[in-house]
Amino acid sequence: MKTATIALILAIAAIGTGCSTTNERSRNLADPSVSGKTLALQVCSNCHGIDGNSVNPTFPKLAGQPVEYFLVEMKEFRNHHRADPAGFEYMWGLSRSLTDRQLDELASYYAQQRPIEDQPAEPQRVSAGKIIFDQGVPVKNIPPCMACHGAEGAGNGKFPRIAGQHADYLVKQLTVFKRTDERPEGALMETIAHDLTPDNIEDVSAFLSGHSPK
């Protein structure tokens, strides 16, 4: 009996060390030889979707995000500077051992994916949100989103794509900017979000989630 048990353990150990699949299907986050695309498919897809269009709004859509923005955020997770709860609960650990090359490959993979917008939200909120997106809130000196995020919200350099993003994610992140210092890389947004009312935040998020750049 004992011999059989030892044989089983040895067999498992042998399989474990010798019969692994190639790096093309690895889920090892501490192996620099695994490509970013492999990690995107084997690991990131569990929450963000195979093509970067996540299903659950807890997780942001990554499809079509500008490379520069993606890299800034991943490095902020990796060095523990971005400290919003959803960020550190899910992303600090996953990013801790990724190399710059892997991050570049991940950024490139997601930038090439086609974003898919959500279903249109309540028309009244969408209309009010479009005004904020296009014109800002002049009486409070809040600039329009399009000024930095692009005329259609498709993102630009270090400014993320916000068109088609989950409304719930946008609301939560705008609230993080408005109320906390948990995203130091987005200090610019702290000033902008500071005077947005909860209704403003709901409206602009409702507009953006269903918006698809032409």
Place this chain on the structure above:
Amino acid sequence: MKVAHPLLRGLWFLSVLLAAGSAQAVPSYARQTGQNCVACHAGGQFPELTPYGRMFKLTGYTIGQRTMPLSTMGVLNANKVKLNDPAEGKLQDGSLIFNTASLFIAGKISDNIGGFAQITYNNYDAQNSDSGKWTGHTGADNMDFRYADRLIDAKRDLIYGVTLHNNPTVQDVWMSAPAWGPATVPGSTGTGAALLPILADGLGQQVGGIGAYAYWNKTLYAELTGYRTGNGIFSFMTQGVNNDHGPQTILKGVNPYWRLALTREWGAHNAMIGLSGLDVKVYPDPTDLSTPTDHYRDVGLDAQYQYLLDPHTLTAQVSYIHEKQNLEANLAASNPADTIDSLRAKISYVYHAKYGASLSYFDVHGSTNNNPDSATRGWTPEIFWNPAQYVRVGLQYTQFNRVNGLSSDTDGAGRSTRDDNSLLLYVWGAF
């Protein structure tokens, strides 16, 4: 350090848990992925899995990076049965006791292989019939070792693997599976003394199973597992279990279990509906394998729903199992052909992964000629609080409406169903 009073012992235990947490001592899977418990456990209510937690398990516990694969778990509780049996002592009189402690060896072994092995010390394992004193014992608990691979690209997603485990349905990733729900809190009253279908009880840590499974496009799950007696090559998964509890259950040959599940995610919602079945032959006398066997055929229907969007976590599970028994081999059975039907359901809500409540319903009964009739029915409301992600404090009340197939005079000596009602306070921590 010697602390005599049970309450002081409990407080000391809690303080150790909290101190361990502040030192960032977390279970090994969390160390492996670097993520918080809520990533894998719905609303932080371990062991219930999120969609990501299910993928972590189905891909063989291999996401992340290899770390020290050791974790521990401990449970303190106080259980008060309304009209307690004095012979059961501290298990029923409301005393705060250190109930169980577990060691987990769990984590990634290679890119394709990982495991979960729990070894548990039960502080109240057996009772000396003369002195009434309880003695503790350590034995194998739930174990699941996997090899898994994933073929995934823009057009397909296929996870497939092999699992080696020691408890039917412990390999399942949905909490409606009998091994996981709804009475997962150690020390829970569960369904009382009801005789459950063999799929839900009776074979844990008695058997060894090897199964193959596949999960296609996050939509269809299929599994086929064969169980045999947990001896010989499988004996490491049953060690110490039968120490004070009679001989090991002996199965005849390899016994099949099958499982199908359909799943879907939309927005913050996800749902599963599944079927399962177990066909098993058991020797009525494990010391005499020259006899015919008793034959149990179980078919289960189960479903699960989750809504996961911070700060809300809402989950619901239901499981119905129908068992056909053919006990021709068991000469002691008064009714060779019998059935058992088990219905169990649970709904729970957690706010901010911190404050939660749940309500469970159970109805277990056999065919009319079932003798003895152990049918039970009742409800279990519960409230709980996670002061930290690795500690849960809860209060659970179990109310019986039917005991031993009766709604009154359940022991023939005037005992009412209410007399079996119980209140359980627990502190459950892992680090």
